[in-house]
Amino acid sequence: KPSQFDFAYLGAEEGSRRAALDDAREKGVAEEELAIGGRWAMYNKQDGGSAIYTIRHEPGSSTFEGEQEGFTAIKDGALDGKAISWKIGDFTCRGRVEDKGRTISDLKVTMTRSGVLFGIFDGLRLFDPSCWTRHPSYDLKGRADVEQMDARDLDAVKRRVEKMGYAGFSLWKGQAYIKGAGRKPFTPQDLDYGGDENPVVFYLFTPPDPYEEAMQWSRR
Secondary structure: OOOOOOOOOOOHHHHHHHHHHHHHHHHHHOOOOOOEEEEEEEEEOOOOOOOEEEEEEOOOOEEEEEEEEOOOOOOOEEEOEEEEEEOOOOOOEEEEEEEHEEEEEEEEEEEEEOOOOEEEEEEEEOOOHEEEEEEEEEEEOOEEEEEEEOOOOHHHHHHHHHHHOOOOOEEEEEEEEEOOOOOOOOOOOEEEEEEOOOOEEEEEEEEEEEOHHHHHHHHO
16 A cells, blocks of 8 residues: 655655655565664774764765764765775774664774774664663564573663664563564554563664654754
């Protein structure tokens, strides 16, 4: 069926493209464009030190901009397939985008003029806590568990879900039963109520829409 959402506010061309993408998502045949916009943490693989970035990127674009918090702006941000690169200050950064735009692996940071290696980093997309909602006595039935984890560290479970792009997890007797993503994002209306006495709790992960984020950044 045609998209139930009105994307006219995006303009004729972009609105039509978004409506077509929404239709394809509904049918489960969408080819999602790479989107890396958002906050990122880059972790030094040697000493564990980190740097926080904000990246602004229009999904599918080969360029991006942004800044490292407390430092300076990104220059020459570029994507070539999964290869990513940018310059910042006196440094050049080159790595590879993985996990459908949620991680950056083997990011080599070198001194631009000398080529001397400064460090190798791994990047992880950071999601706002508001992306998570807790639903007592609800579960996502009809979806097979893709992973199971000890739930004593819920933050670790959430990071796993965020990295892999999963839908969320059921918390039951100290274990987290992680559910895979569907053809389109799940909403609270997709969850099944198990009764007031049912001790299961479902944690639903709803990441921001990258197209809406890009529109918000363009208006600032």
